[in-house]
Amino acid sequence: MSLPVALDAMGGDHGAPPNVEGAVAAARAGVPVILVGDRVKLHAELGRHAGSASLPIEVVEATDVIGMDEHASDVRSRTQASINVASRLVKEGRASAVVSMGHSGATMASALLTLGRIKGVERPAILTHLPAKGGFTTLLDAGANADVKASYYAQWARLASVYLKVVEDRENPTVGLLSIGEEDHKGSALVLEAHGLLRALHGRGVNFHGNVEGRDIFRNTTDIVVTDGFTGNVVLKLAEGEAKVLFGWVKEALQSGLKSKIGGLLVRGSLRGLAERMDPSTYGASLLIGVRGLAFIGHGSADARAVKNALLRAARAHEANLIPRLEAAFTEQTSG
Template identity: 75%
Template sequence: MTDPTPVLPIALDAMGGDFGAAPNVEGAVAAARAGVSVLLVGDTVKLHAELARHPNSQGLPIEIVEASDVIGMDEHASDVRGRTEASINVATRLVKDGRAAAVVSMGHSGATMASSLLTLGRLRGVDRPAILSLVPTQKSFCALLDVGANTDVKPQYLAQWARLASVYLRTLEGRENPSVGLLSIGEEDHKGNALVLEAHGLLRAMPDLNFRGNVEGKDVFKGTTDIVVMDGFTGNIVLKLAEGEAKVLFSWVKEALTSSWRAKLGALLVRDSLRGVAERLDPSTYGASPLLGVRGLSFIGHGSADARAVKNALIRASRARDARLVERLAGALAEVTTP
């Protein structure tokens, strides 16, 4: 029997990001060609002009929704409250009103978080939503959270995030029993500050969680656990340190491989292998990070995102929609939430 429920499109804050509408529209066109229906939210005139640069875009499942304002990257996240027609607010309302399945933004991350929380609200059993970021490891990839949504946290937040991340990896990445680690300054149970020590006890007491104990910073990228939980202040530093180090290391490799004619010859031999490594390290591969814990799907990308990142973010959001991620998260929380 055919499912009568319509497949809702993904709302894209098409004005967000460092480069404005151009990469957002290009990425939306690429995602639409891959079968994802997209609502472009922003200045109608500018978006029509950008779409016109893609002559083969006619007939694709793309619709434009007017938003007369945009919150710039240098503005305050608190501006969300008073600017109802900002593109991120309009896009998030489309999700709340049932016209879109998810919101994706490469714009102001703080504004996206604030808009999602204010407009969609929190799932029952979640005190603070968290941003989950996938990072490459020696084995495959690891989910880090929180990576910036919450700088001052309580131990129970970390426990909630571990459960949310476990459901996310089971639902979207096929990891049936994902392992969880707690970032600390030592593997021993007694290592860590007051936050880590109390969180460790909570995580250890959760029978439905595959908790492996503390992990150190050096173990994160070994893939020691599938998930690593931490406060958002630490998580944001870890994520940006990793991204920065990857860029520096590649610049060193490039410098070494162009230092002489012998090195250049060697570079030709390893070119394809290096491209594979670059692909694994490229943040655009993952597109955007989900904000877990809100009553809807919300994905936050890099301000410097290119069209490829936008495309992959829209595809990831559509996969979360098809997998009914929010319903699965709510169900997992309901099993442990006291009435």
């Protein structure tokens, strides 16, 4: 059986229930899981799912949990926190990946401290998928680094290019640099410097398209969009917020009168499919790319479906040998 995925089962706004339910669904789909957290609570929660005893689910004790309102820096001193125990399972080779719907800052800090960085990567980034025309656009950094150097953009472009190639079967994915205009001379001093570095990498592991604007993200103008973590996080939250509001407006419009209600019944199936595409839980969690191990960070408000999808994604990344492939790409670049 393949290596299990370690789940920080106490993390998130709702604690153990959605984590355990998602783990049970993933285990039924063939992904073995290690639940990390309060053994008694986790076994009690597992007991609520019929047939869970026969599934490939293991429980590992962690006596502490870093709450959503606590500091990420607590990771250093609280060695028995569930996120630290889960990260250590990856480091020790007992788990293929760590997944957490808990404190995102703590997850990043724990992964970085426990697993370290891939050689040649200055700072890891949060890689996320945003629903776009024809599928999705991969955006990074979605919030790990508010302050950046131009060199980070070039490293992230290379990391994301390898990721899309090996995990998503995208051959020679295109990279766009988020700016305030498509022209090469548009953007801040930092963006202009990054543009030069990306242009120099074109054809050497990066297929650089040039500058892209905010609207291009949803048009899928490029497969990958690179930006700093501050901007990327604003883009991500804006997209999720706007999708919810727009969907609310559509529902209101379809309930505004008898004709609209009849029309609403006719398009209900199509709208359900659209809602699914726009739902963040479809992708489950975002990858912290650049650390020497697989670490996935989900929404605190994640439901069981998001947890299941995050676990499936983590297993897929491990099966695709993502970390060795990323390390190889950076070794080739530095030796080439």
